[in-house]
Structure formats: structure tokens, C-alpha cells
Amino acid sequence: MIPRNALFCLFLLVLFAAAGCVSEPPAPQPEPATPAYVPVDQAAAMGLASALSLKPQxxxxxxxxxxxxxDNLRYIRSRPRDEVCVRRPGLLLTWGQLYDSVSExxxxLDQLDADPSLLAERFAWFRLAPGTLLTGYYEPWLKASLTPDATYKYPLYGVPGDLKVADLGAFHPRWAGQRLVYRVEGDAIKPYFGRSDIDGQGAxxxxxxxxxxxxxxxxxFFLQIQGSGRLDLADGTYRHILYGGKNGRQYVSIxxxxxxxxxxxxxxxxxxxxxKFLNEHPDVAEDILFRNPSYVFFQLADEGPFGSINAILTPRVSVAVDRSMIPLGSVVALRTALMDYATGEADPFFSLVLAQDTGGAxxxxxxxxxxxxxxxxxxxxxxxxEGAEVYMLLSRRVLASLPNNVE
Incomplete structure (x- = not known):
């Protein structure tokens, strides 16, 4: 396939060869270098709203x-109403504005089955630019036991009693929002144990x-990557195992x-x-795993999995976001394609999703x-x-009530 840029250059050469008989088309608008919210005109929003589908979910x-x-509204309600929840080029929004918009x-919802165009009439659409990389996560099942034996011998840890966490913002404003995870050894503080210390040295x-x-x-290891899962217990029952905390070490992608x-x-x-590689190469698997020092601790529960807003996640509806880019509690439209591995075809996905979780990556x-x-x-x-497009939906009435909603 010829690259898109090459096709464009070829097109320009043809135009020049035609001695100016055809005017040159306008150049496409470049994507912003810094992530920004770009308003979508209402006609385009109407087309987008009509394309939304619940079927993929x-x-x-x-x-x-x-x-x-x-669940999103309960979370947003817990935030200070006048505090800014997103400050990006093209959009400045408070938690109060977000709450009123999601509440509307x-x-x-009761009217949308009959008239989905209301999502464009009543809501302004803001495209998050540049485009988005969409990845996925899931709730893994793993064979486990609540007591060790010759088969079940690899421990899953709760948050250790000697793990300490300090809010660095309490020491100086320049460290606001940063935390230090550490342990105390004698009269000194040290980084908390890493993966090789815990799984290799039995710390x-x-x-x-x-x-x-x-x-x-x-x-x-994969349970730690996903952050939560279900334990398929030897007695035929199961328990949810949820994220409890981290050791504060940097995550390294194996x-x-x-x-x-x-x-x-x-x-x-x-x-x-x-x-597959780890299972087929046990001689190097341990060394490779140990090169990711980040370690996750868990807690047992009867329900789950829960996201960062403390709500149970819904398949193909809940998403994890960078909360500085998309505030938790938001409702956004996500357009992408999901592979159907039974048919080998990519199925279109354009649906409303709920920002309910976060993740280190x-x-x-x-x-x-x-x-x-x-x-x-x-x-x-x-x-x-997959590449994806994301649109923030915000009430036109709410945005009109306050003039300071864009930068």
C-alpha cells in the first residue's frame, strides 16, 4: 500500500503538470501537538450521535x-464542586459543571431509545486530539488456594504491615500529589522491596x-498487571481478589x-x-520478570472487580483513563474497532463509555x-x-451558564 503522504505528493505533482487548470485543495488541519479538546460543530455531532450503537456492548x-x-455521579458528587477537574486547551471544566452535565x-436516558439525536441537540461534543491508543484489560481467573500445599505454593500478598506511604505534598507544595512508598530499616528509610526481593529472596x-x-x-504476574481477578479455589468456590496497593517501584514493561x-x-x-514465551523459557523467565521491580498487593472480596471510583466495572462500558486528561466520572463516546477472533473480522465500536478506572500505564x-x-x-x-477517537459530551445548557469553559 502506498503511504498516504506519498499519495498526496503524487496528487500535487499531477496538479502542477496540469499547469494550474485545477486549484489546489486546502491543506488538512494539523493535529495539535499538545492534547486538546476540539469542538465539533452541531451538524457533525448529529451525524456522530446517529452512528452510536449499543450492540457492541x-x-x-x-x-x-x-x-x-x-455510580459516576456518586463519585463526582464527592469532589469539590468549584474545583477544576480538567484544564486542557479547548476546555476548562469544574466538577460542578461535570456533575450537572452527567446528571442531565x-x-x-429514557428518551434516547426513541430519539438518540438528543445527544447532539442537548450536548456539545469535544473531540480529544490527537487520536487515542485504545488497549484492553480484563478480570483474569487463576487456580488458587487459601492454604499452601505442594501445588499451590506461590503466594499472593496483602498490603504488608511494614509498607509505609508518605504524602509528599504535606512537606512542600512542589511535591503536591506525589507519594513516597518506603520501609524503615533501623533509623533509615529505604525503598520498599522490589519483585526480585519478594519473589526471589523471600523478603x-x-x-x-x-x-x-x-x-x-x-x-x-498477570494478575498484578490486570490489578484484580478471581481465584478459582480448589473446593469449587471462587473469591474476588482486588487491588490493595503497590510497592512504589517503577513499572517496567517486560x-x-x-x-x-x-x-x-x-x-x-x-x-x-x-x-507463551515465559512458559516455554523457564530458564530466562524469572530473570525477565524480576526486571520489572513494580509489585502489586491485593485484598480478598466477595464482589468485584472495582474501578478507581469504587464501582463494579461493566464489560465494554467501563474504561480506565488518565484522570488529568479525562476526569473520572465522565461520559465519553469512543469510536474504534474490536477484533472478533471467531471470525477474524474487525467489528466497529462506537458507543458511550464511562470513565471509572485508572492505571499506571x-x-x-x-x-x-x-x-x-x-x-x-x-x-x-x-x-x-487500536487507534481510536474519543469525544467528551457536555451539556450545552451547562456550558452556556458559565463563560469560562474554554481556554
Whole structure:
């Protein structure tokens, strides 16, 4: 396939050869270098609203979004109403404005099955530019036991009793929002134990912080990557296992290590490919895992999985975002394509999604779609790396009430 830029240059050469008989078309508008919100005119918003579909989310009615939207409203209500929740070129928004906008959308759900164009009549659309990388995550299942034995011998840890966390903003304003995770040794503070210390040197062994044991150390690693999951217990029952905390060490992508060191070609990279490599190369697997010092601790629960707003996540509806880019509690439209691995076809996805979660790797415009639980969800999440468009929907009435909504 000829690159798009090459086609454009060829087109210009043809125009020049024609000695000016045809006027040159206007150049396309460049995407902003810094992430920005670009307003969409109402005619275009009408077209976008008419293209939205609930089918890719397995929903029957717009009203099926209400439980999740009301979870979002509960979270937004907990924030200071006059505090700014997003400050980006093109959009300045307070938590109060966001609450009023999402609340209006909640009240409109009963009418949308009959008239989805209301989403363009009543709401202004802002496109997040430049485009977005969409990835996926899921709720993994892993074989486990609440007591150790010869099969279940790889510990899953709760938050250790000696892990300390300091709010650095309390010491100086320049550190506002930053935290220090540490441990105390004698009269000194030190970084908390890393992965090689914990899983290789047994730094936490025998301290009573174990909450379950798994049969496969690779399962433990992927549980930490996803942040929560379900334990398939030996007695036939299951328990949810949820995120409890981190050790504060920098996250290092082992997928990137496998690519950079020639173990796995970039075009083959996926979560499934990483797992296959680790299982087939136990001689180097431990060393590669240890090169990611970040470590996640858990807690057992009867319900889950929960996102960062403390609400249960909904498959293909809940998304993880960078909260400085898209405030938690937002309702946004997401347009992309999801691969159907049963048919090998890419199915269009253009639906409303709810910002309910965050993640250490989710930065800038990148977004993570919660794919659900089970094998199909794992397959989708493991391969999902698609370009996407994201649109913030905000009440026209709310925006008109305050003049300071754009920068």
C-alpha cells in the first residue's frame, strides 16, 4: 500500500503538470501537538450521535447505562464542586459543571431509545486530539488456594504491615500529589522491596501477609498487571481478589524487554505471546520478570472487580483513563474497532463509555477498555491495540451558564 503522504505528493505533482487548470485543495488541519479538546460543530455531532450503537456492548437499551452513570455521579458528587477537574486547551471544566452535565444525561436516558439525536441537540461534543491508543484489560481467573500445599505454593500478598506511604505534598507544595512508598530499616528509610526481593529472596516470607497461594507464578504476574481477578479455589468456590496497593517501584514493561532483546518480534507482541514465551523459557523467565521491580498487593472480596471510583466495572462500558486528561466520572463516546477472533473480522465500536478506572500505564490520551471476564475477554484484552477517537459530551445548557469553559 502506498503511504498516504506519498499519495498526496503524487496528487500535487499531477496538479502542477496540469499547469494550474485545477486549484489546489486546502491543506488538512494539523493535529495539535499538545492534547486538546476540539469542538465539533452541531451538524457533525448529529451525524456522530446517529452512528452510536449499543450492540457492541451487549446492551438492549440506553437505560442499561443508568447504574454505571449513577455510580459516576456518586463519585463526582464527592469532589469539590468549584474545583477544576480538567484544564486542557479547548476546555476548562469544574466538577460542578461535570456533575450537572452527567446528571442531565442520566435524566435523558429514557428518551434516547426513541430519539438518540438528543445527544447532539442537548450536548456539545469535544473531540480529544490527537487520536487515542485504545488497549484492553480484563478480570483474569487463576487456580488458587487459601492454604499452601505442594501445588499451590506461590503466594499472593496483602498490603504488608511494614509498607509505609508518605504524602509528599504535606512537606512542600512542589511535591503536591506525589507519594513516597518506603520501609524503615533501623533509623533509615529505604525503598520498599522490589519483585526480585519478594519473589526471589523471600523478603516477605513468614511475615503473615499472604492471603492466598497460586499454582502458577506466571498467573500471579498477570494478575498484578490486570490489578484484580478471581481465584478459582480448589473446593469449587471462587473469591474476588482486588487491588490493595503497590510497592512504589517503577513499572517496567517486560513486553518491551522481549522486543528490544529479540525474543519476540514486535508484530507478534500480545499478552498471550508474553505468556507463551515465559512458559516455554523457564530458564530466562524469572530473570525477565524480576526486571520489572513494580509489585502489586491485593485484598480478598466477595464482589468485584472495582474501578478507581469504587464501582463494579461493566464489560465494554467501563474504561480506565488518565484522570488529568479525562476526569473520572465522565461520559465519553469512543469510536474504534474490536477484533472478533471467531471470525477474524474487525467489528466497529462506537458507543458511550464511562470513565471509572485508572492505571499506571494509562497516561496522556491512552484509554483502557474493560473487556470483562473469561477466555474471550482475555483474548480481546491481550491483543487490543487500536487507534481510536474519543469525544467528551457536555451539556450545552451547562456550558452556556458559565463563560469560562474554554481556554
Amino acid at each position: 451487549n446492551l438492549c437499551s440506553w437505560k442499561d447505562l443508568r447504574p454505571g452513570i449513577e 444525561l442520566d435524566g435523558l 516477605l516470607a513468614g511475615k503473615g501477609d499472604e492471603i492466598a497461594w497460586a499454582a502458577d507464578p506466571v498467573d500471579v 513486553g518491551r524487554i522481549l522486543i528490544d532483546e529479540g525474543y519476540v518480534p514486535k508484530e507478534e507482541m500480545s499478552m498471550q505471546r508474553i505468556r 494509562i497516561q496522556n490520551t491512552r484509554m483502557d477498555l474493560f473487556c470483562g471476564t473469561g477466555e474471550a475477554a482475555e483474548t480481546l484484552a491481550g491483543h487490543l491495540q
